[in-house]
Amino acid sequence: MTQHLQTFIAGRWRDASGPQYSTEYPADGSTVASLHAATVADVDEAVQAAEHARLQPSWANLKRHERAGILHRIAAGIRARGEELAQLQRLDNGKPISETRALVASAAGTFQFFAAACETWEDTLTPARGDYLTMSVHEPLGVVGAITPWNSPIASEAQKMAPALAAGCAMVFKPAEITPRMAIELAKIAQQAGVPDGIISVLPGKGSVVGDALVKHPLIQRIAFTGGTSVGLGIQRLAAEKLMPTSLELGGKSPTIVCADADLDHAVAGVLFGIFSSSGESCIAGSRAFVHASVYDEFKRRLLAGVQALRVGDPADERTQMGPLVNLGHRASVERxxxxxxxxxxxxLFGGKRPEGGLFDRGSYYLPTVIEGLPNTAQMCQEEIFGPVLALLPWHDEADLLAQCNDNVYGLASGIWTRDYKAAWRIGSALKTGTVWINTYKLFSVSTPFGGVKLSGTGREKGRLGILEYTSQKSFYWGLNENPLPWAGA
Incomplete structure (x- = not known):
């Protein structure tokens, strides 16, 4: 049964003003929701309402511990609806239910973390260098925009909403057109938790319409974006015209390195998880595996045995490890x-085709795929596929290995498998990536900043200082001198 979704715009639950469209369940192609796309006029209404709402005493005058209380209530609201939200996200993007449960739990933890960070956040009394007292304080930027992806909506939206609210900002969301539901549900939970109407709006629709209007709006003071690199570069160009700060978490082509002394059981399990969980639809997917020549054949044997054992199937099945890709168009891109x-x-070596029969014929499924025999310079090894495709590459010399790993426009994440802690530090320090995992992969902590270098983005999310991304810094000087300033001759 198709559910009609209204959205939250300028403090009202209503249909957006644009054309109606529908979203589909990737597992079988069925229509699961219909809603209206937002328009440029909806963007302006939402932003104007956010600017008004953020200046009202009900929001602007809240003490930090009071804002923290709201964030704690949002976390509790997410947990109270945890299973429902996990099932709804499964329908939104086809991820296995075990994974969507983890994403919902992560979102709740993000709000809880930033609640604590908000309540304990301190401004600074800086060392005086004369007859004056100096202070550094942080103030909310104002109305900020968030543009979020389809692959892990609720976690990505929480990572933007929580620090923005903690800072005292108002936020206008543009969720991915095909996965709007989690942002809408978070808006409901935030409203029930006590966030004043107008502080949050959700504007589903096309990025070329809603996203561009949001970035260009003169009242928007910051954009937090997670998505593709080409779109991120366009946002950066528009933001530059306003001298507007951004955080851009973009694409990746992450290398994982298996050293000669690696524990192969751990390495194989980690490489499998790093590329094939989320069906490879992950910016930090470990899509290039560099394996030392001395263990290459044994690693490949174990890896292929592990790939063959992966359970591809219905996202509603508790045992499923890989669900469908997000839609047929994206599957066609992976196939190309x-x-x-x-x-x-x-x-x-394995995969390279669609599974067949039953549910597989109705959904956008693709088998986990392993390819060898390509040089690192091959286009398939250089460009982000965003799917379950792993390139196996042998290596002999460490200097050459590092040159190949870094020979890419992206620099989001990397992994190292070794028993030698000195080698791990040496290699990890030389890798040009924002995150390095050592003897593990694709684990996250909200307390640890995350972001990329090169064309993988700018800025950082998470961590206690993540709140400061949504603030402007102001300095105060309090004169303590007994006599007038001497310059005027008094």
């Missing part, structure tokens, strides 16, 4: 990359 890899000389 695999075909390109074969044309470039690669050999498909």
């Amino acid at each position: 990359y695999v075909a390109l890899g074969v044309q470039e000389g690669g050999r498909v």
